Amino acid sequence: MVDTVSVAEYMVQVGRQARAASRVLVAASTKVKNDALHAMAHELDTAREALAAENAKDLAAGRANGLDAALLDRLALKPATIDGMIEGLQQVAALPDPCGEITDMSYRPSGIQVGKMRMPLGVVGIIYESRPNVTIDAASLCLKSGNAAILRGGSEAIHSNRAIADCIARGLSAVGLPETCVQVVQTTDRAAVGALITMPEFVDVIVPRGGKGLIERISSEASVPVIKHLDGICHVYIDAKADLDKAFAIALNAKTHRYGVCNAMETLLVDAAVAKAILPRLADAFSAEGVELRGCDKTCAIISATAASDEDWATEYLAPVLSIKVVESLEEAMDHIARYSSQHTEAIVTEDYSRGRRFITEVDSSSVMINASTRFADGFEYGLGAEIGISTDKIHARGPVGLEGLTSQKWIVFGDGQIRH
Numbered sequence: 249m250v251d252t253v254s255v256a257e258y259m260v261q262v263g264r265q266a267r268a269a270s271r272v273l274v275a276a277s278t279k280v281k282n283d284a285l286h287a288m289a290h291e292l293d294t295a296r297e298a299l300a301a302e303n304a305k306d307l308a309a310g311r312a313n314g315l316d317a318a319l320l321d322r323l324a325l326k327p328a329t330i331d332g333m334i335e336g337l338q339q340v341a342a343l344p345d346p347c348g349e350i351t352d353m354s355y356r357p358s359g360i361q362v363g364k365m366r367m368p369l370g371v372v373g374i375i376y377e378s379r380p381n382v383t384i385d386a387a388s389l390c391l392k393s394g395n396a397a398i399l400r401g402g403s404e405a406i407h408s409n410r411a412i413a414d415c416i417a418r419g420l421s422a423v424g425l426p427e428t429c430v431q432v433v434q435t436t437d438r439a440a441v442g443a444l445i446t447m448p449e450f451v452d453v454i455v456p457r458g459g460k461g462l463i464e465r466i467s468s469e470a471s472v473p474v475i476k477h478l479d480g481i482c483h484v485y486i487d488a489k490a491d492l493d494k495a496f497a498i499a500l501n502a503k504t505h506r507y508g509v510c511n512a513m514e515t516l517l518v519d520a521a522v523a524k525a526i527l528p529r530l531a532d533a534f535s536a537e538g539v540e541l542r543g544c545d546k547t548c549a550i551i552s553a554t555a556a557s558d559e560d561w562a563t564e565y566l567a568p569v570l571s572i573k574v575v576e577s578l579e580e581a582m583d584h585i586a587r588y589s590s591q592h593t594e595a596i597v598t599e600d601y602s603r604g605r606r607f608i609t610e611v612d613s614s615s616v617m618i619n620a621s622t623r624f625a626d627g628f629e630y631g632l633g634a635e636i637g638i639s640t641d642k643i644h645a646r647g648p649v650g651l652e653g654l655t656s657q658k659w660i661v662f663g664d665g666q667i668r669h
Contacts (some may be wrong), residue, residue: 410434412432514565
């Protein structure tokens with residue numbers, strides 16, 4: 249058992265090493281970073297037996313501790329999971345490198361030339377649960393964006409994460425980069441998390457990936473900036489001017505494509521002008537999928553549904569449960585979203601250009617859509633290649649956070665001897 253003092257000292261050492269490694273990474277060429285990613289993929293491929301053996305220890309411990317089948321499935325490093333990790337590394341290597349990009353160059357009256365250069369954030373701390381494949385996702389995105397990474401996975405995956413960390417270290421070493429460019433925290437002591445989120449001298453940003461409880465704790469206790477979202481209370485609004493066939497397909501997909509994801513629809517808003525035409529058809533389809541419906545009084549007068557409470561409008565179900573509200577106008581729909589949304593993703597279904605433009609302008613969420621399912625709010629679907637998470641914050645990155653979201657910009661100035669008068 250590691251005592252608290254030892255954990256604190258250990259985390260300071262990890263932080264110092266990460267800060268030093270970040271200075272090496274900022275100067276690393278795109279080729280070196282890509283070569284490291286390919287080397288990691290090779291190491292994973294050759295270490296399949298070792299990965300399976302270490303993962304078996306985590307699975308055995310998980311069964312002994314009563315983890316349910318779904319959690320055990322997320323924990324398992326199956327051959328297909330390792331294939332996916334390897335493919336993920338190769339995909340990130342193929343993405344454009346955002347670092348060093350210079351934009352917005354302009355000459356000033358003084359003769360200096362002013363612009364912006366995209367740079368890594370520095371050191372990124374990522375705290376996550378269950379799935380050991382997140383270790384590779386996080387490492388690859390941080391490395392390609394030029395950031396040193398400190399990764400703290402869940403205690404239930406400690407053996408798997410250590411084995412993956414060994415592959416990452418060998419891949420880094422093979423191309424001459426410090427193994428400390430990516431460090432997986434070796435202790436399961438919860439004090440390590442407390443230390444990681446309160447080391448602004450070593451860590452530039454924290455990304456928590458997990459349940460609401462974890463993210464709330466990190467957000468409230470961190471003295472390091474946090475990229476986060478707490479809830480995914482997403483809405484689809486079927487407008488009075490909607491194509492009802494489009495509306496049917498979008499609403500059904502937004503709810504039933506996958507239930508336990510942050511971009512699934514949790515509340516359906518329907519304009520009163522089309523409610524009687526679309527709700528019975530949707531109710532039959534949702535019933536066939538086993539979705540429980542909770543509705544306002546107007547909804548319950550049209551279809552069979554349980555009466556919704558105020559709590560329902562503010563709940564992220566992550567389950568086959570859907571709240572439905574009939575509204576009298578676009579304004580009422582946007583008012584409801586403003587009150588209950590978690591600012592993740594909202595969609596309007598309409599054939600009216602002006603109403604669609606109003607919706608995307610006035611609705612204040614990280615993704616706002618016209619005539620598309622909320623399930624598209626995802627880094628891969630947005631063309632980012634991969635994502636480290638989704639941010640509902642308004643500072644720095646917002647929405648799916650890919651490589652560019654793990655960078656910032658600094659002002660650069662080119663002169664030729666100018667002095668200010």
